[in-house]
Amino acid sequence: MSFKQEAKRQFPKWPIYDSSEVEALANVIKSGNWWCGAPGVHQGENVWKFQEDFAKFQGAKHCIAVFNGTVAIEVALLALGIGLGDEVIVSDYTFVASASAVVATNAVPIFCDIDPDTFVMDVNKVEGLITTRTKAIVPVHLAGNPVEMDKLMEIADKHNLKVVEDSAHAHGSKYKGKHVGNWGHAGSFSFQASKVLTAGEGGAVITNEDELADLIYSISDCGRKKNGYGYAHFIYGTNYRMSEYQAAILLEQIKKFPAQHKLRNQNAQYFMKKLNNIDGIRVMNPTPGTEKLGYYVYPFIFEPEKFGNISKLEFKEKLNRNEIPTDDCYPPLHRLDCFKNMDLRKGIDYSNANWGGTKSDDKNFPIVSDIYSRSIEFPHEMLLASKEKLDFVVDFIKSLK
Ligand SMILES: Cc1ncc(COP(=O)(O)O)c(C=O)c1O
Known part of the structure; x- marks a missing residue:
């Protein structure tokens, strides 16, 4: 066999799936419950179950599932009060979404150079970028590699800044005893097709703060209050809900x-x-x-x-x-x-x-x-x-x- 033919057989293709994903999707269709509904009035069960499973898996108290990893960052920033003209420090070495989500909140991304060994945000360069307008930091755990979150949180606390960890690449990454996404105020994830946990598209925010979790939930569900009347929209919100189809696949992929x-x-x-x-x-x-x-x-x-x-x-x-x-x-x-x-x-x-x-x-x-x-x-x-x-x-x- 030639070098090339030999090589061709080399590597697994992604995504990896079997009949369980096919069955899970068919079950959603047959159930007739094609969306998750509201917390008080569940329709499908998949999104609610996935939220529980992913929170547990990532060691967090709460998980709010959304339809992609870009809006996961955006909704976390919005819930943390980031908005018009605020500056948000973001790693320069990342997918555009880490910064476009900041732009979507009407804030201004400020780029931070990286560490030459680890390729992630150089936390020693963060303080030099802080101005009176700085309100948040979006560290990105590029390729799953954790940013030095203990040092970064010291800086954030000192300057009263909010932190959303862009963990789109870092499912299962653990740093100094804690999974990523749990160091900052919130952590965002992506389940897009190339990611290690995937449904083709999908995203989630995790947090350990109860009020913040409720707010993220409300903003992603049209401004509804969790367990409140469905046509009472108490704050500005939009529809970032994950679909039952995405969650059904993710529940199989997470196993x-x-x-x-x-x-x-x-x-x-x-x-x-x-x-x-x-x-x-x-x-x-x-x-x-x-x-x-x-x-x-x-x-x-x-x-x-x-x-x-x-x-x-x-x-x-x-x-x-x-x-x-x-x-x-x-x-x-x-x-x-x-x-x-x-x-x-x-x-x-x-x-x-x-x-x-x-x-x-x-x-x-x-x-x-x-x-x-x-x-x-x-x-x-x-x-x-x-x-x-x-x-x-x-x-x-x-x-x-
Ligand atoms: C670092 C990073 N952040 C955010 C995202 C956005 O995720 P999504 O494609 O699910 O919107 C991606 C997607 O590749 C990413 O690589």
Whole structure:
């Protein structure tokens, strides 16, 4: 068998499902209860059950399920009182949603550079970004790797800032004894198709604060009071409810998660040792204090000069041509066209933003600009493969030298 054919059989495809997801969906259809209803008047049972299961799984008191991970951040910020003109510090190295959710609340995202070892927000740079307008921080546990939440919460408490942990990549990640999402005032999650827990689309907010949980619930359910009369809309709200179909799939996927999570963590450690042994390759370092990592993706950086001055694109293409799947890492937010523009939303004062025009230049975000130029990610399903298959990837990378 050729190298390429051999490689083709390498890696599991995502999502992984069986007849239980199919049955769960069919059961929703047959039940005739196609939405969850209200807490006092349940229709379907899946959303309510998933909220309980996910809160328990993530070690939180409350979970509010919503229809995606972007609105999960938005609703948490709204419930925490973030709004017009407030500044919210966000990691520069993330998917656009971490910042677009801030923009949706009419607040102003302020980008924070990253730590070169862990690729997540450098908490030592946060205080330098705080102004009188700063009201919140959105740390992002990129690739499941926890931000140093103990240090970040000290800063937040000192400056009276709210914290929403964007945990879209970090299902099951645990840092210094506590699952991510429980360190801040709220934690948001995504269940979009590529995520390690998925229903194609979906999201959730967790929190340990009772009043905040009720408020998040109300804003996501048209401003209804929990257990109140359905046509009494006591505050502004909208419809961010999760569907019964999403929850039915998630209830099956969450049963499969623990075994997958364990295998990903075991394989990640094995892979890390082997890859870090290659001169010129360095894998994202788990933040010291991390006990479990969600591993949404598996990023590494390379030194071009150790690989004949290969470009990132060429490196990726060589892997892909040999059927080794890769993902591109996110272009840093300051590089996105929308954040070169100072006119994102009508009527908002963006003059304080640390982006827009020349403020968006890479030199203002040196670490993330360098890391992005040399980083490649493997998708998480690669970590569900056998050790022999991971060895194959390691050998292939060595062959590129
Ligand atoms: C870091 C991060 N935050 C938020 C989101 C938004 O989640 P969703 O796609 O479910 O809206 C994503 C999605 O990929 C993400 O990667």
